[in-house]
Amino acid sequence: MAENLDATDWTILVELQRDGRVPFTELARRVNLSSSATTERVRRLESMGVIAGYHADVDLEKAGFAVLAVVRLKYPGNRHEPLHRLLSERMEILECLRTTGDDCYTLKVAAASMRHLERLVGELAEFGSTTTSIVYSQTLTYRGPQRPPDA
Template identity: 75%
Template sequence: MTESLDATDWAILAELQRDGRMAFTELARRVNLSASATKERVRRLEAAGVIAGYRAEVDLERTGYPVLAVVRLKYPGPGTRHEPLRRLLEERSEVLECLRTTGDDCYVLKVTTRSMAHLEEIVDALAQFGSTTTNLVLSRTLPFRGPREPRANTVG
């Protein structure tokens, strides 16, 4: 987006991150715009790629995947091909997210499984690519909330 986001854009983003299915009339009421102006703003944010899509938040336990873990993968070294790992990640629906990172670990993955044995199967599949470290998630202290409008007095 060539121009920066204004306070109204940020308000729209905040509301849609809370409820992506909100009617334009309700969204307009919450951000103090007309429904047509709100709809135009949303379309502009979509066209600019700021709003990249809409998703349902799914309760993992209720879908039969109560185990949530973070798996860190350290690749063996320079020159290692990453394409075989990418193929495995595409095939395994248990991998919810994968981030390529700097530091000791090359990848950080969020994984959900039906059981500890199922998690062990996933970790074993990943271990063919390098050493792994696995942490079980006990609870979500701060669920994903998306970006918010920067404050003028924040550092960084």
């Protein structure tokens, strides 16, 4: 898939990750294309699934989630559907990665309080052993992919 992306496509992707609401006329100016060519490229990137959606960047603390944590879960079972169901139901779980190594899953969790986090981790512990790390601060926010060095 990445082989179908040229330097202009990557420039568009970087700009849209900075501001997904940028008007096409401004995006076109930034990438040195006409508005129609820019619109066509964005639509192509969407249809290819490279652009999977547009999202708001929410300040968790201002939205009432004062505690950010990373929870690692060792899941000894082989039926993952019950866990997946919990993951889809609990909106406090922001991200879930299936990983190799000692832990099977790594979750990014936002909680309103330590008590809230404790209850959520308790629910996750029903599936296996957990290790929780509280996030003091976020040194680097998610920035999205940039153009790979070999592209």
